[in-house]
Amino acid sequence: MRCILVGVKTKYNKKDIKYSLSELEGLVEAADGIVLGKIYQNKEIPDPATFIGKGKAQELREVAEGINADTIVFDTNLTPVQISNLKKITNVDILDRTDLILQIFYKRAKTKQAKLQVELAILEHQMPRIYGEKGKELSRIGGGMKTKGAGEQIGEIKARRIKDRINKIKKELKEIKKQKETQRKLREDNPDILKVSLVGYTNAGKSSLLKLLTKRETFISDQLFATLDTKTSYIYFPDIHKKVIITDTVGFVEDLPQEILDAFMTTLEEINEADIILHVIDISDENWEKKKEAVEEILAKLKVDKPVILVFNKIDKVVPSQDLIEDSFELSEGKESIIISCEKKWNIDKLFEILKKYALKKGEEDGKLHFLQDS
Template sequence: MTNHTERTSADILSGRASALSDSDDWHLADPDFTSYDGDQFEREERAAMRRVQGLSTELEDVTEVEYRQLRLERVVLVGVWSEGTLEEAENSLRELAALAETAGSTVLAGVVQRRYRPDPATYVGSGKAEELRDIVVAEGADTVVADSQLAPNQRRALEDVVKVKVIDRTALILDIFAQHAKSKEGKAQVELAQLQYLLPRLRGWGESMSRQAGGQVSGGAGMGSRGPGETKIELDRRRINQRMAKLRREIKEMKTVRDTKRSGRRANHVPAVAIAGYTNAGKSSLLNRITGAGALVENALFATLDPTIRRAETPDGREFTIADTVGFVRSLPHELVEAFRSTLEEVADADLLLHVVDGSHPDPEGQITAVRQVLADVWDDPNDQPKEVVVVNKADIADPEVVDRILRHEKYSIAVSARSGAGIEELRALIADELPHQDVELTLLVPYGRGDVVNTLHSVADVLSEEHLPEGTRLHVRVFSHQAETFREFVPQ
């Protein structure tokens, strides 16, 4: 028997600041922020025109031809708690509230229902759906957001009861990605994910998409009236499939360009570091603190979609690249994982993975698990996975006991604060220790006719000394172990 225990959440939503914390707005008050994070031109551009709550164009005279109102979408959240603890269910709804606010809406209320499993018809059951409708009417909401991915029939049935638009968690995340994508590749990846999500849901988007019975079935009109509904849906499916095929080709071509750049870095034996982690954990802030990259930093979920790659140096002068990748979230839509696979390859080809965790989050261990579940699909062979170092960020505002617990549990971990700079020098030293070292020293005698070898050595090796002798150029170099065999023929006998 289904247990219907409902929790209406003034207190749930009051805690959503843990997902988008006011304490994270330090960059708005800190006059030295730009010295940490470079020039935030992209953030200024993004914030230059925002929908503002409270501006209304509603006409007082309803006899006017047009009657309009301009405001933010007002949403009510609904979730089903079928497993885990109540705290986990509430954290999930807080995160959904943060996602809704990032998408540009105003969250009015939230409801969590205790069920063994979501109702196959209306997600929350017919009785609770009617209670949800009453909440929507009382709050004046125009949208309901479900904290799960809804089947097309669930969305349609719940919409019929609550009488306002219903979307699910996947559609909300796709909407945020569509707003934040800036590069050509990012926009193509988001559009592909949206079409993959839309394709199986075409039938649920209105009466014009429905099939029509032919012949004498259900009083049909017979010949001459068969199939117009089915023809329309099949036309739309064909167009979507054609567009998806075109987008896949374009992304594949863009992937070739990315692979070429990556192969150039590999040819020059430049070590690579990748930053991955939960959305809003502070990955871009950490990149800026290490390199001064000036990447966009914003207190919003999925502020960064396109990978940012910068060159940096270890304290001993060795060059390496460091890449900031797209953030993850619980129940990240499968369509997005597939669409952003080329972006995630920056992680797959890294020599070192910095897994950034928000130490101030109510459930940092849950963040770590969610990220690792996504990353498990990136590597075809688990043995190819680079060494992972868990970086507990925001240590200056996190509970010290929580930080200590993570550091004890994770074998390779370090606590830092991208805001204050605490722990950054230790992190730089850790990166220097973990990256491949040029630890093989060779003394070479290169004939003058092999100037190409001397040029290559200056590009890929650490040249300690160089001397020109009658028989050739003698160089004392330090190389990586896998490069040593390439130059063995020039070692004097």
């Protein structure tokens, strides 16, 4: 893909467009695309036909022709009508934010569960678009007041097939969920075992942390959504005779499509099974606060109500020496936190000590987990 990125600021969308397009560029690169240029627009109200207006769409066509772009990616979600109209005017492929994320997920899915979850998300996203250009044209031929045009009939056939496939996938995912629940019960039947879930913005370093804590080999790459599959491993602390099970989950991103959240619900339920959550944050990212808030918003959508420890990773990109790091700090919101470097292994021993504290605390005080404060 040779892409032009389009960001539009409207009265409904007041986010930082430059920051958002920068992230969109990362998503394009994760989809093996190349960004040739970015276009910004301020528009009070989105145009229902093209989102950006016909004149701006024609300008986009001229730019795309001039730099030999074959795809235009919008940093928003478009309606089927807007996509259809934009394709006609610009004569290139049109992707919205959800289309792009689904493409990445499709490329990265490895296990049967991940592939089914991605296919489900894609099909549910396609449902409003089943008629398409050909269907619309055919609908004009033979489409009377009381009869259905050929395009409508084709659309209904496509819709039935998609619905049948969606139902089949959901059944398969239910079976996988049952199998995983059985495996989890066998693995975690001991109430003394502490269950920990890793969450965080994509590329924050969750996979690196899982590998460092558990010595488990896992795929690590400096790209968005490098891994989609849930991974579980454990730590055993022989000095206290305690076991800690750690589960990694799919990385989050701002405005993660609802189709992804719905499709990956089985995977994300692992978060609610945890006793505590390690929220991994890339502190070297100048936008880490926005990304932290994005993760917290998704956790709120998932109705996750668990103790959270903030793990600020990649401090080695900010300071040259471990001596310059505060051991830990308390935020005003009351969450326990620690600054680490997976790359340099800074403060990992202190993170182990935090996990030990919670492992010892598990099962006390009527089975409820409470934060331990250092005296």
